[in-house]
Amino acid sequence: MTLIQNIRDDFPILNQTIQGKPLIYLDSAATSQKPSVVIETLHHYYEKDNANVHRGVHTLSVKATESYEASRDKVAKFINANCREEIIFTRNATEAINLVAYSWGLNHLKQGDEILTSVMEHHSNLVPWQMIAQKTGAVIRYIQLTDNEDLDLDHFKSMLSEKTKLVSIVHISNMLGCINPIEEITKLSHSFGAKVLIDACQSVPHTPIDIQNIDCDWLVASGHKMCGPTGIGFLYGKRKILESMPPFLGGGEMIDEVFLDHFTYGELPHKFEAGTPAIAEAIALGRAVDYLTEIGMNTIHSYEEQLSSYLFQQLERIPNLRAYGVKKIKNGIGKAALASFNVDGIHGSDLSTLLDNEGIAIRSGDHCTQPLHHLLKASGSARASLYFYNTFEEIDKFTVALKETIDFFTKITE
Template sequence: MTIIQEKNIADKVRSDFPILNQKIHDKPLIYLDNAATSQKPEAVLKALQQYYEYDNANVHRGAHTLSVRATEGYEAARNKVAKLINAASRQEIIYTRNATEAINIVAYSWGLTNLKAGDEIILTVMEHHSNLVPWRIIAERTGAIIKYVGLTETETFDLEQYKTLLSERTKLVAVVHISNTLGCINPVEEIVTLAHQVGAKVLIDACQSVPHFPINVQQIDCDWLVASGHKMCAPTGIGFLYGKKEILDAMPPFFGGGEMIADVYLDHFTSNELPHKFEAGTPAIGEAIALGAAVDYLMGLGMDNIHAYEEELTAYLFKKLADVPKLRIYGPKPTTEGKGRAALASFNVENIHASDLSTLLDHEGIAIRSGHHCTQPLHRLLEASGSARASLYFYNTREDIDRFIVALQDTIDFFGSMMD
């Protein structure tokens, strides 16, 4: 309860993250690459270690004590994920390796079964490659047509254009909830409502939203939602697919093998019930259990509290960035209270390559991202080969931002002196 009542969550939780207590190039680590992957608290690390030290066995397949404990932990974590996003049933949560695999399951299982030549898929120009490439493959195989929602003048989702793209030919809308480059928060509830009015299904890429604020899939009314554990304090190699039960029931299995079957004969097989129908083979058991521990940790802090604190960090970050000259920040501006966008800033500095900027900041112990952030089409639209990105999480502080800004300005000054 102490944590929840604290305004500055970071002061209370930083000691939970051992990786943050180190030096890089003899400088204290400032980790600002959270949109790529988050750090892991001790509770998650211990859950993973506990499984491998004491409970290591396969799930659902043994009557011995270790298997029973492994199965209980694995399925308990599924219940926690369902609660986190307010799924109507635990059967609606499918474990995957990551959000990419989750999207591919929908693409190959539902897409190949339901799409045909002339059907239309609506994506956006800001999509992560993981929510773009699978649909390009499916479109090529089925003859479906892909249309793209562009950006407004403030570099947000163009809702008015979206309305014009919808028609009775629209069968699927696949959209990111929060752009990992622009930081804009897309109006998913309205997007879903409008799509359903023309009979289309909707998939939400929630990798950048599930870790940062409350998600209610029943309120959003999306047909599928995907997320990756490693962005929400869990290990790599685990994520999940949420889908409405009636839709998942109608989808054929994608992977074949053990666990996803009920009965197997030489000439046919029958599928297992949900959620196991889509979980072929031995799963990432320890990682799933650790995902459950990560959900416990986040919900213990309170998703509303995490969101409120990150809004404060966002306001502070953009206030400081406003004082840095020759800076081009992509995406909408937040309000003075930090509302209206995610706690990240993708930017370029005039005459300085983003990778050079990132490299020099690393020598100051500051970890940021550089590159196209798996959004090459968006960067082409923005006429940028790539960008630098600083992204925050609840364990970051104003002091982290201050050090970043000082190092950024020093780096800009250094390059300026080289050009003189």
């Protein structure tokens, strides 16, 4: 199935050779490629509209401000937020989590309170809470995996108590590819009075997100994983909660009035956006949202399910390959279009290096999930991650090259 005719032509970077071979980019979980319309939006801003936002009445400033704030509207609509004030632009999802950790966590958590998260979290959803726990005396508890290598929901249920004040959980694991039941997790957490933060970096680019259905208190995502530029992400928060939180950073933009002995801060969303923001990046993120919307998130999700199914069918045919994550699924449905794996006796970095010689870009390392790799008794893993601009033919070329690479290493070690 072809998602859309000539869609690859929208991504100029894909039309090149690496090591003399056509590029096959299988590292979109780390960062997605950017369509021409997003690149052109960046270029247009700097060439035609470059000015600071919210600070001037001259034409360029007005145009820049209108475009910047229009992007906020687009993001709000994209995830079905109640209002634009619930969208805070940040540098990335990591900053968004830190914003919640220091603005809400530091002011609400105390000795003995419990933070629930999971062993599969990205470091960005672990380290901030570890830092806050050290400062407040709160306790972090970790949801374990089932034998099927997905989230143990029964374990999660057993951990919930009146002590639970926050549940911070990933929607789709960037290493296991499992899709966590965040609607159920949120409902259960709220029944105990706990707040819920969702790391949606691997889900917002790939599947429709409806904040109203999820009902989480906060959600974070990164622009660069959803066809947008680097240096821009966003925090969604329920308006009443955001209004109760003090500013994260102080300076320009976030103020109402400043005197020599005190200050007052502005209204949402500006009180959380201190200093000159990433204007061009935010505007380009808005264009990326337009682009994804034009294709349709349901269309993207459906196509990627087929890619995922085909990828795992092909990997299952490779001897001595150990793929991580959910195993008991039907035809690959119910798992994200990414595969982390190891091959007996071959380091993931070696696989990645030789595949690069064939023009195939995959990632190797711990994928910022060191605790999860420790649990799985792996020093690291190789990872192939797909997006809607990938094809079945690319999966074929990847698996053929992977087999040949494995055969090469097998022969030189015999």
